[in-house]
Amino acid sequence: MNEQDLNKIKQAVTMILEAIGEDPSREGLLDTPKRVAKMYHEVFEGLNKDPKEYFEVVFHENHDEVVLVKDIPFYSMCEHHLVPFFGVAHVAYIPRDGVVAGLSKLARAVETTAKRPQLQERITSTVADAMMEMLNPIGVYVIIEAEHMCMTMRGIKKPGSKTITTVARGIYEHDDVKRAEILSLLKTN
Incomplete structure (x- = not known):
């Protein structure tokens, strides 16, 4: 700016x-x-950044099971009212051919995507799509839980209410067992 x-x-x-x-x-x-x-x-510094950039550098590791980073805090601004919404993101993927990203890159992709006038649904799909395109994993599953100040401080005025959005790509789109595995892992401390 x-x-x-x-x-x-x-x-x-x-x-x-x-x-x-x-x-x-x-x-x-x-x-x-x-x-x-x-x-x-x-x-709003995420406006001129692309979350795909965080997945340009990858590592090759003999790992073909779930990688999950959960409870990634984020803040964003509702594009309808320009008031904050905030919460946590959970990002999971299954590497293909041992191609993995640095763990911090998952958090950075969430943060960059959130730092613009935004919808929660768009953050969820943008992160998942960036990972699918750049990492070519077997599957990606992104879950975001957030509280929206546009529902807390104005309008319906329901503080504490949370909105949950999910996006499933690859194997997670159709494999209920794989999806259940992620949900189970989210329940653990």
């Missing part, structure tokens, strides 16, 4: 503050437009 874009955000935040009846020159709000612009630069 360049300086011109940051200035546009500052101007827009100033206008929002004025529109809701606030005084942007009030002491507590003086630097708010600048702080919001800086925050938006950080929380």
Whole structure:
């Protein structure tokens, strides 16, 4: 995000503050437009990144069973209301021909995909599709659990409610036993 874009955000935040009846020159709000612009630069930094880049470097290991990284925390912004949603992602795959990714790369793919105006469903499918394309695994299963502030602080106002989305690719699309294995592993501490 360049300086011109940051200035546009500052101007827009100033206008929002004025529109809701606030005084942007009030002491507590003086630097708010600048702080919001800086925050938006950080929380939307995934806009110009592709999660596939994390799977360009792979390792060859004699492993052909499930790899699961669970409880990957993430934060995102609902594209409908521009308020946060947050939760955890669980990413599993079965390597093909021993091709594995670094474990941190699964978390980085989730984080990058989440850092843009987003839908939870899209995060789930984007991560799964990136892994399928770049790793060519036997299967990928992604589960995301999140709380949406657009349901907590406005609208229906149901704090604590969670939305769960799943995407199954490859063997997980049709093999109920393999899917059950992942769900069982998620229940363990």
